[in-house]
Amino acid sequence: MTELERIRHSAAHVLATAISKIWPEAQFAAGPPVENGFYYDLELPHRISPEDFARIEEEMKREIKANHVFERVEISRPDALAMAERGELASLAPRGVASKFKLDIVQNIPEDETITLYRNGEFTDLCAGPHVMRTGNIGAFKLTHVASAYYKGDERNPQLQRIYGTAFKNKTAMEEYFTMLEEAKKRDHRKIGAEMGLYAIDSEFVGPGMPLWLPKGTVLVEELEKLAKEAEFAAGYVRVRSPHLAKEKMYKTSGHLPYYAESMFPPMEMDEHREERAKIQSRMAELERILTHDG
Ligand SMILES: [Zn+2]
Incomplete structure (x- = not known):
């Protein structure tokens, strides 16, 4: 884990501390x-929601200012299970209910692995580490957004709230990061492309990632294609063309179908044309007979 990752992971503990308070x-x-x-x-x-962020960040600042040590504690499996059952993991004190996700995590730690807890102030969490030495080593942080996620990424599991934040060694590094994000927003190709009249994007009727190239943009696309062709030609490549669609068998061979079937276009249903196809086939067979007889 890099130093920055240690700072950020430690900030996650501080976030959990603040939320628990x-x-x-x-x-x-x-x-x-x-x-x-x-x-x-x-x-x-x-x-x-983001309206809660100021309040949570206030508690986080207090925890950082207190400069608590991240204390590592090795613990036996039965003790870890007992603590999880008393609701003492990822919490400030024993609770009336089990720390259910931590309990599940402990149960899934391989038998030969050492189990460790980390304490910062009153907060105890199940964690393998590593962290920064003290909460005060988190130089700057900010909560950014909330999303939802299934426990262990499995939709059969409970849906959880995912609170995102960022943290840095110091305030200057964090300010630089947010300035960079602002600058990137100004340079967002979706914004610039539309402003320059290169393409239009219609999320409702076409799709968010699918530009409709306008005349100016089309000139650029064609120039780029020309450049690519010239570069390929100069390097001795020859061009081929293949159809945009293929039979199911090809996607099975490529390995896409077993993993991405849900996000792929469904296969074209040809059976509704079965009658027409049968007519065409019998007509072709007839023609073949005529031709063979003539030959
Ligand atoms: Zn940790």
């Missing part, structure tokens, strides 16, 4: 670092 009944699942920050999945009757 406000809503002690929250049930936490997993809280990993991700590409641009971190998240923590939780189950809670209250629907957390």
